[in-house]
Amino acid sequence: MQIASIHTHLLSQPLDQPFDSATMSFTIRQHLLVEIRCDNGLIGWGECLGHAGINQAIVNAMAPTLVGKNPLDIELHWLALYNQFRDQGQRGATINAISGLDVALWDIAGHFHQQPISQLMGGAYRTHVQAYATGGFRAVGKDRLTSLSDEVQGFMNAGFKAMKIKVGFGLEDDLRDIAAVRDIIGPGTRLMIDANHGYDTLAATELGKRAAHYDIDWFEEPVTPEALNSYKTLRTAQPIPVAAGETWHTRWGIAAALQNECVDIIQPDICGVGGLSEMRKILTLCDIYGTRCVPHVWGTGVALAAGLQLHAILPPSPPSFGSDAALLEFDQTPNPFRLGILTTPIDHKNGIVDIPQGPGLGIDVDRDALAHFTLPA
């Protein structure tokens, strides 16, 4: 079996309702899918986190390194690509591109062996996972408190038992929003906040101190991810557990954060950190450093499926009877690619998501839907 060709699909859809995090504006959804075809007809799908156009260019540049090779030599290909492209960047777009290719290779391996990826990686601890709703961005042009309250009520109506809202829009506004959300969801629903590094250490410390009594599970990306010392400071300067990781890439980037005691919860993204191969190494790091892993998931149904295979193999934390900290990030913002490009969409029921049991990622991509959303190359 040989890799015959590698194709990219740049999915694009303008948003009816633009929204903001603390640091980014979203007016359009764009994601890059990677499709690897083999000479025997097997196909694998992957996805890259981040700017779809840049990812597309790098995946295309990497393709000749893989064409003609055995797709089952996944570790060899990871190292070959990293060596070949190291000088183009050891984090960011280069690693996003490797990530998408790596996920597609694992999908092929699953189809070749007729097993889900979780089985190839050592076996699944679970067949379903609790999901938390990600949302609460600032809707452009709408009253913040009203739109946030409506959105959170929608999560409750859908049966979610955990959710994450955006902060980083100013201390007093954030505290008002957190208080309102806790009032709506009551004491029995888990609540997390995500500042998308919209604060500095002093402001994040103050927010953490004043928000803690609203029972916040974690404070995500309080400050700029490059400032590892600030993360370490924040863990002791304020009482809410600190989480981050979606912008730290590869085993080396994650190891630096763990060695510096930056976070209580690490959040690597499969499609950005280096793929499933790299995630497996990172799980070992998490074990060594005693840090809980709650992966970041953001993208199409392909990224979601990859996230679910990883959640299947996340060891229980702590490794004791009845313990299970696995928690799937389930983006609830408008995104036609999350459900619309799979023949059998992955969705939750009362906040629980079943992990696909089919070969590879356990999904089939709907070619008609894909064509509808794909920009011409």
Ligand code: CA
């Ligand atoms: Ca985040």
